[in-house]
Amino acid sequence: MSTAPKRTRPPSSSSPASSEANAGVRATTSPFARREIRKNRRKERSDHTNRSETIGAGSTYADTAYGHTATQLRAAEAGLVGRSVYAANRLWRRVRRIAKRTLRWLGATVTGLGWSILAVTLIGFVVGYGFGWVEAVFLGFFGLVVLVIAACFMIGRSVYAVDLLMQSARVVVGEQAPGSLVVTNPTKRRLFPETIEVPVGEGLAEFSLPSLGAGGQFRGEFVVPTLRRSIITVGPVRSVRADPLLLLRRELVWTGGLSLFVHPLTTPIPSTNTGLIRDLEGNPTRDLTNSDVSFHALREYAPGDDRRHIHWKSTARTGQMMVRQFEQTRRSQLLLALSTSSADYYSEEEFELAVSVAGSIGIRAIRDGRDTAMAVSEIMPEYATNVTPAAQRLRVTSPSRLLDDLSGVAHHDRAIPLTQLSRVCANEITGISVAFLICGSVPTATQIRSASLAFDLDTEVVAIVCNPGIVPSIRRIDGLTVLTVGYLDDLKRSFAKSAAL
Known part of the structure; x- marks a missing residue:
């Protein structure tokens, strides 16, 4: 009777040193030997990480892939318990990611009134089934129905092409500052009516956007008040979808904001080159210098003076070296x-x-x-x-x-x-x-x-x-x-x- 050959487990590494190390882990029970094996594994992992970092842009991916592979290997070596722990860990991460997205969506969508209705619904179910109050149970179901109907208004997502235009980015106090909003449906399906909001400084311009067919366009006009000198931020444009009771409200931003400069009033005045503030460019001042364009007087030569400014006629007449001295000119x-x-x-x-x-x-x-x-x-x-x-x-x-x-x-x-x-x-x-x-x-x-x-x-x-x-x-x-x-x-x-x- 022939016996089938036994299947042996391949070593985790092709090197002899790695095979001896794995055999040592399974065979020995010495604490010193186990400590040495763990030290060698940490060293190999560090070397692998250093090699991955030299890849460049893919270093992060390499490190992450190596970490997941090492986790899977350790789970496989640990048997059924290790695989179960690894699967539970992955499931927990997915659940936590989904929970974070859900909480973020609820925080951005549910209004204050919506949270109140949700609280009333939960209290109604707890009190109604806990104490047998039919009225409380009815109140809970009523709140649940209202929330479900409100959630139906949030189904789907609209896609728009929005352009926010200002006739001029700079105006003077009191002038008209008109702006326009152009909303286009770039899809091939009809979009539901929504509300378009354009923040204008501390105010708000609202437009009731009708249902737009494929390629449809809506244009809205508004005027920015310029009663005071200021810098007004116009936008960003956002679309608002809400239910009739305003329990849920979802906002989507489509454009950035524009800055409108409201300049102060000014008046033309005469040129500043005359009167109180005469221009000093090219005119001499009381400051004296050794090199300029406005001649002032002659003086005796001093060590360090530029020989180009020596006045030879005066030097020949007086018998002493004489140099020119100038009045300093400057621009005001x-x-x-x-x-x-x-x-x-x-x-x-x-x-x-x-x-x-x-x-x-x-x-x-x-x-x-x-x-x-x-x-x-x-x-x-x-x-x-x-x-x-x-x-x-x-x-x-x-x-x-x-x-x-x-x-x-x-x-x-x-x-x-x-x-x-x-x-x-x-x-x-x-x-x-x-x-x-x-x-x-x-x-x-x-x-x-x-x-x-x-x-x-x-x-x-x-x-x-x-x-x-x-x-x-x-x-x-x-x-x-x-x-x-x-x-x-x-x-x-x-x-x-x-x-x-």
Whole structure:
């Protein structure tokens, strides 16, 4: 009688060392030997991981695949119990993943009223069957039916092609800012009616989207209110599907948001190259230098002077080396410092007038090609101590960029006042020839004078006090020019008057 050959289990590795190690694990009972075998396995696993990392983009996949393979091998070696544990672990992971998705969907879909109905339904079943109350059981079934009907409205998913358009991204306060919404059905089936919502700042524009056939299109028009200077976010467009009782509500976002810049009112003013702020480009200053274009005088030669500036006729006449000395010429630097501290303004109208004044002067300076810098007060932390005051610089590369930044400027209680703002600007910005300090009617003449002392003596400082409704005036206080304006048009007349002086 012939016996069938016994099937032997192949070794896990083709190397002799690995075969001896596996045989040692099954045969020996020495703790020292088992510890050595585990150490060798950890070393082999580490080497395999290092090799997988050299693959590049597939290193993560290789490590994960190796981990799953090792888990399966360990489960196979452990027998039926190990395989059962491995299967239970995989099942638990799938259940947990499904539970997370379900909870996420419930949190985003069920409204507050829906949770209330669900709670009433559960309480009705528990109390009704627990205490035998027929009314509570009826209430539970009623809530269950209502929830099932509401869930039927959530079945299916609509697909739209949505375009959100604004006629202009920049408008002035009070101008019309129309926008349009175009919704198209790109599918070959009819879509159910839904509600389309377009957030407009703090408001909301709603459109009742009718049932669209294949290729159908819906167009909606809306107007953004521009009563105040601000940066308004229009969008994103979202579709809303809900049941009649608003127990369930599902929102899908289709587009991104658009920014609408509502610019402050500005007025054209005369050129800044005349009047109070004459341009110094090409004109000499009181600073002397050894090399420039404006000749000043002759002086004796000193070691280190450039020999190209030696005046040979005077040298021959006097018998001593004489060199030319020049007056330094420079291009003027215009500074606009706008205080955004609430303590410097009596009302909201004063602050809006100050922003309009700053924008008008900044636009004129940019169009004249002047080196311009504009700074506003920085907001200080509420509970911070020993914090250095700072100023926020606005973009002055073009009038549009400047007005865009001014659209988002707002006054704050913790913003640094005018006196600190002037000191920060004088320390951080060099070469200032003309400085405009713009504030409200709260700062006194002494405070404005103190703010002007932060600049050099050769800097022309002009303070503009904004007080709506007051009679405009121009006055001088110890070398400081103070302009008081009651309306935006007063600024143009004040500049024109100063140019005639």
